[in-house]
Amino acid sequence: xxxGELVRGGVxxxxxxxxxxxxxxxxxxxxxxxxxxxxEDDPASHAFGGATxxxxxxxxxxxxxxxxxxxxxxxxxxxxxxQPGRGAGVLLRALEPTHGLERMRDRRAVADDRLLCAGxxxxxQALGLTGADDGADxxxxxxxxxxxxxxxxxxxxxxxxxxxxxxxxxxYVELGSxxxxxxxxxx
DNA sequence: CTTTCGATGATCT
DNA sequence: GATCATCGAAAGG
Numbered sequence: 001x002x003x004g005e006l007v008r009g010g011v012x013x014x015x016x017x018x019x020x021x022x023x024x025x026x027x028x029x030x031x032x033x034x035x036x037x038x039x040e041d042d043p044a045s046h047a048f049g050g051a052t053x054x055x056x057x058x059x060x061x062x063x064x065x066x067x068x069x070x071x072x073x074x075x076x077x078x079x080x081x082x083q084p085g086r087g088a089g090v091l092l093r094a095l096e097p098t099h100g101l102e103r104m105r106d107r108r109a110v111a112d113d114r115l116l117c118a119g120x121x122x123x124x125q126a127l128g129l130t131g132a133d134d135g136a137d138x139x140x141x142x143x144x145x146x147x148x149x150x151x152x153x154x155x156x157x158x159x160x161x162x163x164x165x166x167x168x169x170x171x172y173v174e175l176g177s178x179x180x181x182x183x184x185x186x187x
Numbered sequence: 188c189t190t191t192c193g194a195t196g197a198t199c200t
Numbered sequence: 201g202a203t204c205a206t207c208g209a210a211a212g213g
Contacts, residue, residue: 046205052198052199068205071194072206091205093205121207162204163205188212192210192211193207193210194208197204198203200201
């Protein structure tokens with residue numbers, strides 16, 4: 001399975017399928033253990049209501065990044081999906097740090113490694129992702145997306161931190177992972 | 188342990 | 201002018 005093949009499916013297949021992949025930026029990163037799907041007709045999605053200046057990359061090529069500023073402070077990163085009608089993406093919520101731990105500790109200055117990449121804002125900070133990476137192609141350096149040796153076991157729960165379509169079970173977590181951002185119960 | 192709240196800025200109405 | 205796909209520190213049990 002390649003990134004191009006993975007990203008060809010609908011958002012939910014992509015969200016479930018990307019769990020277990022290793023994401024690296026300049027050799028720094030880890031295993032994707034938590035994501036959320038934001039679908040085409042999803043009131044919680046930034047793409048809901050059509051393309052604007054901010055969400056433009058969600059309507060661009062699949063397999064690229066959509067990075068936006070959250071609450072004026074943090075950056076959050078999505079993998080753009082190739083969904084009919086476009087405007088769908090998968091929000092990267094947590095990684096299990098595996099590569100470049102020192103680099104991530106420098107950037108995050110946190111005592112517990114558990115907090116390095118457990119949350120969308122934390123993850124981007126640890127990997128050094130910013131608005132400058134919006135629209136970037138994940139299949140090209142400095143990015144690497146490496147498939148897992150075997151398909152991860154995925155658990156589906158409700159999404160976190162949103163105010164609309166709260167009841168939809170569109171958060172995907174690797175079963176048993178202790179690196180997710182946790183809160184809220186399974187759907 | 189849990190809950191509350193301020194920071195901070197782009198985006199949209 | 202209000203909203204927000206967040207985080208971390210502070211306050212309360």
